[in-house]
Amino acid sequence: MSESRKVVGAVALYPSPDALVAGLEEARKRGFTRLDVVSPYPLHGIDHLLGKGPSKLGYVALVAGLLGVTLSKVAQWWMSEVDYPLNVGGKPLFSWPAFVPVTFELMVLFASIATVISMLAIFNRLPQYGSSLLRSTLMRDLTCDKFGLVVDARDPQFTSGGIRAALGGSAVLGIDLLHEVRPSRFFSEQIFSVRFLLLLVAVSFVSVTATHLVWKYAGALPPFDFMKAQEKLNPQRASSIFADGQGMRPLQAETVPRGQLPYRFADDPDGAAARMVNPVPLTAAALERGKDRYDTNCRHCHGLRGRGKGSLTSAFPKAPSLHGIKVRNWTDGRIYHVLTVGQNAMPAHARQVERDDRWRIIHYVRALQRSLNAPDTDLQ
Amino acid sequence: MSQTATSFEPVPMILGEPTPAQVDADIAAPMGRIPGKRWWIAIAITSALMSLGMALIGYTVYTGIGAWGNNSPVYWGFGIVNFVFWIGIGHAGTLISAILFLFRQTWRNAIARFAEAMTLFAVMTAGIFPLIHTGRPWLAFWLFPIPNDMRLWINFRSPLAWDVFAVSTYGLVSFMFWYVGLIPDLAAMRERATTQAHRIIYSVLSWGWSGLNRHWRHYERAYLLLAGLSTPLVVSVHTIVSFDFATSIIPGWHATIFPPYFVVGAVFSGFAMVVTVLILLRQTFHMEHLITIKHLENMNKVILATGMIVGFAYCIELFTAWYSGEPYERFIFWNRITGPYWWAFALMFGCNVIVPQIHWFKKMRTSIPIMFVASLLVNVGMWFERFVIITTSLHRDFLPSNWGMFIPTAVDLGILLGSFGMFFSLVLIFVRVLPVISMTEVKAVMPGAQLSHHPGHLPARQPVEDVDV
Numbered sequence: 029m030s031e032s033r034k035v036v037g038a039v040a041l042y043p044s045p046d047a048l049v050a051g052l053e054e055a056r057k058r059g060f061t062r063l064d065v066v067s068p069y070p071l072h073g074i075d076h077l078l079g080k081g082p083s084k085l086g087y088v089a090l091v092a093g094l095l096g097v098t099l100s101k102v103a104q105w106w107m108s109e110v111d112y113p114l115n116v117g118g119k120p121l122f123s124w125p126a127f128v129p130v131t132f133e134l135m136v137l138f139a140s141i142a143t144v145i146s147m148l149a150i151f152n153r154l155p156q157y158g159s160s161l162l163r164s165t166l167m168r169d170l171t172c173d174k175f176g177l178v179v180d181a182r183d184p185q186f187t188s189g190g191i192r193a194a195l196g197g198s199a200v201l202g203i204d205l206l207h208e209v210r211p212s213r214f215f216s217e218q219i220f221s222v223r224f225l226l227l228l229v230a231v232s233f234v235s236v237t238a239t240h241l242v243w244k245y246a247g248a249l250p251p252f253d254f255m256k257a258q259e260k261l262n263p264q265r266a267s268s269i270f271a272d273g274q275g276m277r278p279l280q281a282e283t284v285p286r287g288q289l290p291y292r293f294a295d296d297p298d299g300a301a302a303r304m305v306n307p308v309p310l311t312a313a314a315l316e317r318g319k320d321r322y323d324t325n326c327r328h329c330h331g332l333r334g335r336g337k338g339s340l341t342s343a344f345p346k347a348p349s350l351h352g353i354k355v356r357n358w359t360d361g362r363i364y365h366v367l368t369v370g371q372n373a374m375p376a377h378a379r380q381v382e383r384d385d386r387w388r389i390i391h392y393v394r395a396l397q398r399s400l401n402a403p404d405t406d407l408q
Numbered sequence: 409m410s411q412t413a414t415s416f417e418p419v420p421m422i423l424g425e426p427t428p429a430q431v432d433a434d435i436a437a438p439m440g441r442i443p444g445k446r447w448w449i450a451i452a453i454t455s456a457l458m459s460l461g462m463a464l465i466g467y468t469v470y471t472g473i474g475a476w477g478n479n480s481p482v483y484w485g486f487g488i489v490n491f492v493f494w495i496g497i498g499h500a501g502t503l504i505s506a507i508l509f510l511f512r513q514t515w516r517n518a519i520a521r522f523a524e525a526m527t528l529f530a531v532m533t534a535g536i537f538p539l540i541h542t543g544r545p546w547l548a549f550w551l552f553p554i555p556n557d558m559r560l561w562i563n564f565r566s567p568l569a570w571d572v573f574a575v576s577t578y579g580l581v582s583f584m585f586w587y588v589g590l591i592p593d594l595a596a597m598r599e600r601a602t603t604q605a606h607r608i609i610y611s612v613l614s615w616g617w618s619g620l621n622r623h624w625r626h627y628e629r630a631y632l633l634l635a636g637l638s639t640p641l642v643v644s645v646h647t648i649v650s651f652d653f654a655t656s657i658i659p660g661w662h663a664t665i666f667p668p669y670f671v672v673g674a675v676f677s678g679f680a681m682v683v684t685v686l687i688l689l690r691q692t693f694h695m696e697h698l699i700t701i702k703h704l705e706n707m708n709k710v711i712l713a714t715g716m717i718v719g720f721a722y723c724i725e726l727f728t729a730w731y732s733g734e735p736y737e738r739f740i741f742w743n744r745i746t747g748p749y750w751w752a753f754a755l756m757f758g759c760n761v762i763v764p765q766i767h768w769f770k771k772m773r774t775s776i777p778i779m780f781v782a783s784l785l786v787n788v789g790m791w792f793e794r795f796v797i798i799t800t801s802l803h804r805d806f807l808p809s810n811w812g813m814f815i816p817t818a819v820d821l822g823i824l825l826g827s828f829g830m831f832f833s834l835v836l837i838f839v840r841v842l843p844v845i846s847m848t849e850v851k852a853v854m855p856g857a858q859l860s861h862h863p864g865h866l867p868a869r870q871p872v873e874d875v876d877v
Contacts, residue, residue, distance in 0.1 A: 069852035079871035083629035107561035129570040147630035156616035173428035
């Protein structure tokens, strides 16, 4: 604490509140106008002697509280009525009485946070780690059981030489001059040094890497993998639930699933032609379904209109047109036989297309044939 | 007349007329020395219990909630019992620090700091239970209305969502209230620090507080505002906790008396916990002259008063069940008294209604061993109150085919013990690193601490200019 540094003020130490008040009154009589009192606990009535009115902090709390009320009501209305209307037991979407508790809590929260932050940072301009007063040797007493009168050096009555005499009195225990504190070199120079910046980069790198690894791998570990690691049945997968260790159930012996009766005419196309009729009634819905199945299962070879110009023709043996005399004269049963067991290069489609859908495809093929080779009756 | 007047003379709340410097030294003493054997033994026990609880919580998270005794029909077991119990313990702290502050009960200055710290630790302990009760605590942020890719929001009509807001607001505001109160004491500790490390830590935490009147003016207003905000807050928190039960249609829960009944019960158990810990604290740290028998007596009076209100609430509940003529409601209460959990009801009624009656007698409420046992019994009773409310209402509700029993598992009991371990570990650490009594507030109300004549009658002064040193 060299004396060469600029003096920014002085503090005088008093043993009791009453002595402090006497000193304060004396200083004010001498014309000091830029002064304050330091005490280890709040002294009631000092505000009045310093001519200070009550703190305006209450208005901050009021505004923040009202803001909390407004924001929470608007947010609850928007979330529950506008963005995702949530019907609970037929109650109104904006059921405001049920929204009161959250509104109240947010009012208290907003008001409290605003009070504390504005008291510390705005009204009191804390933190003041670099304050000259904190460097004073009298600070130990001033936070324990003594009281101080502080005069700012900018006071017109203040002179470095004369202040000791001006503040001195029989009750004063000691006077300390307050010197300017040089700002820490850390914030002015070292914070921009290469070493410090490199340290920052290294710290960021380590934390980003650690976060990335945690996000990537921790989620795959139990118990966080609960969505994947479920005791459920998966076809084609092993399972501990059944005795045979399989997830898929085998068919029961001597049973046939619905819609999968064995085909009786596998080696008898003529029998199929003669003895089978289309069991599916010819309706608009059946034609729609037939078109859908045709487009899915047949079109790539037989083409959009059944003329044998499918998109696979270059890579696959050419499929015949469905508009030839032969196919046009076939019965539905004969076509069904080809769909079910296949013919030449065409594989059987019994596994891909269900029985009734095969009959619907035949309805659709008949409609295609009629569109290109309409009988005379259609033109009348 | 004069005799009546003297009997209303304030009783000195600090014994032995110590100087302010001695008060500071006495309060700071536990922070400046290596803890003794008793402290190490105590923290060994509590941290062992805490580790047990944490291990069992880890086990629960890994295996699932099936590790607990909760099952159909008692879906809410120890998790919710412990949550309500610990939240309740915290309420005494806010009552002492905020409500008694607003009523200018200056005797509260010596116990407010500890009570507030207790609030904070109790809320921290309580917060664990709903978190682990969700089963997937790492997804607990779903409880808050955070924008998400499912475009869903929480249900703001649910008391459980209100709980999230109430408890988290309560935790935060209690912390700020406690911390704002600590700042001047931290500044005093900074000046008392003997090592550089202590000096830096207390410096940073005290925000460079110097004690200028310019700062005190706003500080005191902030403290008053926080007290005013905390007072309705503390009432709202246990009210909302009681809504978790009261807004359902379960007989024994669906009652309008629940909010006041829960708030008073919380204050009751919290005061008992403050008495339990302060008795140990003042003797261990030789603070009998700061936390006097008069403080303990005052707290015992609050325990007596709140115990009577709790007893009144029990009786009104029984009366309402009978007077309603509702068969399910009547059955539930008859089942509480005579059913398989009759012993829990008897413990609750005995500890909460009958035990506090001893505090009618001055001899009893000023006797340390008696009040210590009484405060322990009150907390046993209050834990069982929550157990009775939750278990007996759920285990036999409307359909007899749906009836069942709740039997806690070893994991349940271990986590309960762990919660006590955590709470007391935090208390033991707190009393070693921070001033357990507010130096500032105690010194401010000592004889001769203020101006002998309040200058309010003097003519208004020219305002001084702000100093900036």
